[in-house]
Amino acid sequence: MSIPRFEKILMKVLIGLVAGLGILFAAGIASIIYTSYRNPLDPIYQTDMTGFEFRVQSGRNADSRAARQRELQKLAEKFKLETLRCFLFRGHANRPTYCILMVGSIPPDADLSEYEPRTIQLKNPWVRSALKLSGAEVPEDDVCRDLEHYLLDRRVFVWRDRIVFSTVAANPTFLFKEADKRAFLEKYISPRKK
Numbered sequence: 001m002s003i004p005r006f007e008k009i010l011m012k013v014l015i016g017l018v019a020g021l022g023i024l025f026a027a028g029i030a031s032i033i034y035t036s037y038r039n040p041l042d043p044i045y046q047t048d049m050t051g052f053e054f055r056v057q058s059g060r061n062a063d064s065r066a067a068r069q070r071e072l073q074k075l076a077e078k079f080k081l082e083t084l085r086c087f088l089f090r091g092h093a094n095r096p097t098y099c100i101l102m103v104g105s106i107p108p109d110a111d112l113s114e115y116e117p118r119t120i121q122l123k124n125p126w127v128r129s130a131l132k133l134s135g136a137e138v139p140e141d142d143v144c145r146d147l148e149h150y151l152l153d154r155r156v157f158v159w160r161d162r163i164v165f166s167t168v169a170a171n172p173t174f175l176f177k178e179a180d181k182r183a184f185l186e187k188y189i190s191p192r193k194k
Helices: 005-037 062-078 125-133 178-185
Strands: 045-050 052-054 083-090 097-105 119-121 143-146 154-159 162-170 189-191
Touching: 045 178, 045 189, 052 062, 062 154, 083 125, 083 178, 097 125, 125 162
Parallel strands: none
Antiparallel strands: 045 083, 052 189, 083 097, 097 162, 119 143, 143 154, 154 162
16 A cells, blocks of 8 residues: 555655754753853953942842942042953853952052951952953962951952952843843943943
């Protein structure tokens, strides 16, 4: 018994369609795996911010956040920071969390006497990556100063002649467009209003 010609063509089309959908499905899974496991130390966005001000997030504890923002701004003014190199890193592969790091240059003989002389191993991979991306050559087993009294939602590290402001933040959705990444960064630091 032979299958009519129309049915043979229809079967070939269906087999081709199923195979094509299978290939698309496999490519989608491969894309998700690649995105999840690519190097998290490559920033998804970076820019230089000149004439900046730290921003306050609204919501719970807005008063204490405003006080910390003022302290960070005083610190930036104390060291006469004009420009910060800002980096946005993916914090978690499967959730829209981001590490924001801002690196500035300070005088090598900067007065840090009013801060607790606490040193920690420079093991934070995002801080190391931000320092390297800003032109520093960071040895593997080096230490840095941790300015402890900023620890609540932002950390400040001093390494040799660099200061690093670090924070972790979440967003409701993943950031794909450059404009969205910049807008997200400007929730935390933005050009000073004139």
